[in-house]
Amino acid sequence: MKIAIGSDHAGFEYKQEIIKFLQEKGHEVKDFGTNSNETVDYPIFIYPVAESVASGEYDRGIVLGGSGNGEAIVANRVRGIRCALCLNEDLARLARKHNDANIISFGQRMMNLKTALKSVDIFLNTPFEGGRHKKRIDLIDNRKL
DSSP: OEEEEEEOGGGHHHHHHHHHHHHHTTOEEEEOOOOSSSOOOTHHHHHHHHHHHHTTSSSEEEEEESSSHHHHHHHTTSTTOOEEEOSSHHHHHHHHHTTOOSEEEEETTTSOHHHHHHHHHHHHHOOOOOTHHHHHHHHHHTOOO
């Protein structure tokens, strides 16, 4: 699977660990930055992740920050993106099963690394359930903005 990933300074350490985790599992990963834990403005790194997923260049995206909130907000500003803030494994599973999320957002300050890595694995391997949830996704995606 082709995965786009990006973070601000507050998510940099987990981003590096997630990249290693993904590569070990055979995924192709594009790192959109940032490249250190020096303070940066997160939209600069999150928009390119979301745009690359929305365009179909990448299958899924992962964005990270301190809380993950700002990153999810930025990603969701891009048409065709359904980014879910996930703080645990259950939210990652439901983001895929019920919401067909194509990007997941993590807060490095909100969870431990083990939970983040497990949530990434769940996010990548859980299929969309469809059914009654498909109608809701269509309502989101087909709304004229």
